[in-house]
Amino acid sequence: MNFIDKLNAAWVRNDSLLCVGLDPDTARFPAHLQGRPDGIVEFCKAIIDATADLACAFKPQIAYFAALGAEDQLEAICRYLRDKYPHIPLVLDAKRGDIGATAHQYAREAFDRYGADAVTVNPYMGFDSVEPYMEWKDRGVIVLCRTSNAGGSDLQFLDVDGQPLYQHVARLVAEKWNKNGQCALVVGATFPEELAQVRAIVGDMPLLVPGIGAQGGDIEATVNSGRTASGTGMMINSSRAILYAQPQAGEDFAAAARRVARETRDAINRYRG
Numbered sequence: 001m002n003f004i005d006k007l008n009a010a011w012v013r014n015d016s017l018l019c020v021g022l023d024p025d026t027a028r029f030p031a032h033l034q035g036r037p038d039g040i041v042e043f044c045k046a047i048i049d050a051t052a053d054l055a056c057a058f059k060p061q062i063a064y065f066a067a068l069g070a071e072d073q074l075e076a077i078c079r080y081l082r083d084k085y086p087h088i089p090l091v092l093d094a095k096r097g098d099i100g101a102t103a104h105q106y107a108r109e110a111f112d113r114y115g116a117d118a119v120t121v122n123p124y125m126g127f128d129s130v131e132p133y134m135e136w137k138d139r140g141v142i143v144l145c146r147t148s149n150a151g152g153s154d155l156q157f158l159d160v161d162g163q164p165l166y167q168h169v170a171r172l173v174a175e176k177w178n179k180n181g182q183c184a185l186v187v188g189a190t191f192p193e194e195l196a197q198v199r200a201i202v203g204d205m206p207l208l209v210p211g212i213g214a215q216g217g218d219i220e221a222t223v224n225s226g227r228t229a230s231g232t233g234m235m236i237n238s239s240r241a242i243l244y245a246q247p248q249a250g251e252d253f254a255a256a257a258r259r260v261a262r263e264t265r266d267a268i269n270r271y272r273g
């Protein structure tokens, strides 16, 4: 099953548009997992098991592993997801962008080494830097469009022929790059008006929407702006607000994460129509 079909099925199966972000910050781990060589794997497995029936996707962020030389733990987590929850899309958040030959190696890393269903990429270097990912026709290529951070406006809002650059990116991906129907876009929940603009440009293309939870994006505005006619179309990501739901949590950290994930999933569903 390709990425888009898997995502469509996960939206229905778990009645959820919630993407659970796996951004494991060891400094925020509960005491019993601090300093353990396999602490990241144990932390993430517990979060995954506690939220797998509430999520439409899981999104590990590679920097949290690479910074510690813990890529082996990312491999173990990806293997666990593929084996135990093969019906839930695995989105590797790497935001790659480089010339074609190097991009091909990044694609191998995401799709062959980690077995990701989709990867986030940066469009700044143009089509030949994104095309290598598309050789894996059953995988998703999620292109940064209007990112959730304030500094995203520095470039993405520049006027190009009377339109902000992010709208050009949305149009380019929807009309030219998406030859195999495998593309999605990143649009931050912190900018609901722009989210609505992107939705109007790209039709039913899936959107990865980070920015609720720790970044303060409004769930009602996000869902109203980004949903498709069928009330789906988004992977609305929350990472820290779920992972560290209860700062003083001990061994019950995963139960706290589940509580917040369920509340978030249900809050999203209230506005899906």
Ligand SMILES: O=C(O)c1cc(=O)[nH]c(=O)n1[C@@H]1O[C@H](COP(=O)(O)O)[C@@H](O)[C@H]1O
Pocket: 021, 023, 061, 093, 095, 120, 146, 147, 148, 149, 186, 187, 188, 210, 211, 212, 213, 214, 215, 237, 238, 239, 240, 241
């Ligand atoms: O591509 C992303 O996932 C992403 C794009 C974006 O515009 N903003 C954004 O926050 N992200 C990622 O989404 C996650 C947000 O985490 P929280 O703010 O803790 O929910 C982090 O892993 C970010 O790297």
